Amino acid sequence: MVCEKSNPICNPFSISFKIRCFCSIRLTHNLKFSCSCSTQSHSSFSGIPVSRTARTEAQDVLFEYLHSTRSLSITDAEYISKNSPNFLQNLLSKIDTEKDVTRSLNKYLMYNPINEFEPFFESLGLCPSELSSLLPRHLIFLSDDHVLLENFHVLCNYGIPRIKIGKMYKEAREIFIYEYGLLDSKLLAYEKLGLSKSTVIKLVSCCPSLLIGGVDNDFVNVLKNLRRLGIGNDRIGGYFSCRDSYNWKRILDTMDFLDKVGYREEQLCNLFKTNPLLVLEGSGKKVYVLFGRLLKLGIDMNEVYSLFVQNPQILSAKCEKNLLRSLDIFLYIGMGVEEIANIVSNHMELLCSCSLKGPKTVCKDLDIKKDSLCQIIRQDPMKFFSLASKSKVRSSKQIVSEDHSKKMEKTAFLLRLGYVENSDEMMRALKKFRGRGDQLQERFDCLVQAGLDYNSVSSLIKQAPMVLNQTKDVIEKKIDCLANCLGYPLAAVVPFPAYLCYDMERINHRFRMYVWLRDRGAAKPMLSLSTILACSDTRFVKYFVDVHPEGPAMWESIRNASSSS
Incomplete structure (x- = not known):
């Protein structure tokens, strides 16, 4: 509410502005302000044109008011006055701009002190529509919140651009109430990790939550993983964008997932060099989307792991795009999920390598309908790739030839295991076993060299x-x-080959708990592997955790140790 001029002492500290947001408003000194709110021309308000001279005079009046009357520093006062166009627009709407703007505004401000937080926050990059929830209650003068100003100046002096501090205030308001010296120490703590000042500025600008609490352990672990991949401190900042926010825990989980899947350090390093956004953008969301799409086809999780291991190129931007496009095409023409899963399992390299035309284009070129195209794929997937591929650099015939060669290697390996050529059992086995023939042989030999005889390994492999x-x-x-x-002796896996299919986390957790109980006489020695591993989590807790008074605490300790390691 604006006081009547006839009663200037009426509620002198209250002022109400009609908030409008204007994008890309060019001010004097070639400063440019942008925001994402709805826009209208900066040359007028309420249908009344405002001259450049009037805007310049308004900036000068606001500067003098903030500096001379309210005692803000020259730097702060000038920056606020040059970068709060919406506030100025509303301020000008209170006077007749056809008259002396400077005199009229000075008179207005004499009787109507402004809420200084409004132009202050706007100058930091916040839209007027965001201000209502951010303005301090019962305060209108910036100097009354000296703690906020102190921490604001710490960020400015460190080198963080003022235009980015608004986002930091909106997302992590806690850092603006720190006691003297605390924010400085938090910024320096990240430099002590070996990061350059420019990298720290970039990181805390896009992820201000890093400055809340102690040094973020998940971020530290992401940093360690990047360094382990050969990505030095001077390059780390280049992988992050101020346009995004980051969930370090999820990024870490994504990196751990890729490690568990079987990606070697060299492959992970290449992935980050060629397509870092796959892991970082959306905090690893793309990896999980791709993984989820394969699981939805009914492919077993261990098979999906294997597909990732055998085809590390699947995570490159191009291959990911080709694969997802292929899946969309198959669904579009009406193929069943089992049929699609079969093609994915047996022709992953083709799916990743071929950039396919759209199904409508293929049908038009061949003058057939969707169901006919679907039948072609069922009968001969290779023919479909040849017909639908857009790539001419590496022909589908070459890829098909390589695919056939790998199939022959795998067939040779299965024949050595005792499968009958061209039998139904052989056909089923070709779909179940993932990898080249030499890789399957290497894994088979690994079990033999560990101490199992050849026949036991053959039997074990056929079962699992x-x-x-x-x-x-x-x-x-x-x-x-x-x-x-x-x-236990290795022979313990022969009656329970599924042991070798469980993930390491389940094995480590349950084995450690069982050994702890066994050492205290609370569990029988030499229990079968299936008894320890195959039961549900609920039954395991009932029979291997709750049976000892200290069991629950030990179980929690084992799980916590695993998650923090």
Whole structure:
């Protein structure tokens, strides 16, 4: 509410503005202000044109008011007056701009002190529509909130652009109430991690939550992983964008997921160099979307892991796009999920390599309908790739030839295991086993070299083909855990080959809990692997955790140790 001029002492500290947002308003000194709210021309308000001279005079009046009357520093007063166009627009709407603007505004401000937080926040990059929830209650003078100003100046002096501080205030208001010296120490703590000042500025600008509490452990672990991949401190800042916010825990989970899937450090390094946004943009969301699409097709999780391992290129931007487009095409023409899953499992390299035309284009070129195209794919997927591929650089015939060669290698391996050529059993096995023939042989030999005889391994593999869909390193870790954690002979896996298919986290958690109970006489020695691993989480807690008074605390400790390591 604006006081009547006839009663200037009426409620002198209250002022109500009609908020409008204007984008890309060019002010004097070539300063430009932008915001994302709805826009209208900056040359007029309420249908009344405002001259450039009037705007310039209004800036000068606001500067003098903030500096001379309200005692703000020259730098702060000048920046606020030059970068709060919407506030100035509303201020000008209170007077007759056809008369002496300077005199009229000075007189207006004499009787109507302004809420200084409004132009202040607008100058920091916030839209007027965002201000109502951010303005302090019962305060209108900036000098009354000296703690906010102190922390604001710490950020400015550190080098953070003022235009980005508004976002920081909106997302992490806590950092603006820190005691003297605390914010400085938090910024320096990130420099002590080996980051350059410019990198710290970029990181805290896009993710101000890093300055809340202590140094973010998830961020530190992401940093360690990047360094382990050979991405130095001077390059780390280049992988992050101030346009995005980051969930460090989810990024860390994504990196751990890729590690568990079997990506080697060299592959992860190449991934970050060629397509870092896949892991960082959306905090790893793209990886999980791709993983989820494959699971929705009914492909077993371990098979999906294997597909990622055998086809590390799947996470490149181009291959990811090609694969998802292929899946969309198959669904569009009416293929069933089982049929699609079969094609994905057996022709992943083709799906990643081929940039396909749209189904409508293919149908038009061949003069057929969707159901006919669907039938072609069912009968001969290779023919479809040849017809629908847009790529001429590397022909589909070359890819098909390589695909056929890999199939022959896999067939040779299965024949050595005792499968009958061209039998139904052989056809089913070709779909279940993932990887090249030499890779399957390497994993098979790994089990033999660990101490199992050839026939036992052959029998084990036929019962649980998924064992060979894991990398040699993963198989070796599970063998080592069996011997060194439980003290069991490798022969214990023969009656329960599924042991080699469980993930390492489940194995480690349950083995450690069982050994702890066994050492205290609360569990029988040499229990079968299936008894320890195959039961549900609820039954495991009932029979292996709650049976000892200290069991629940120990179980919680084991799980916490795993999550923090």
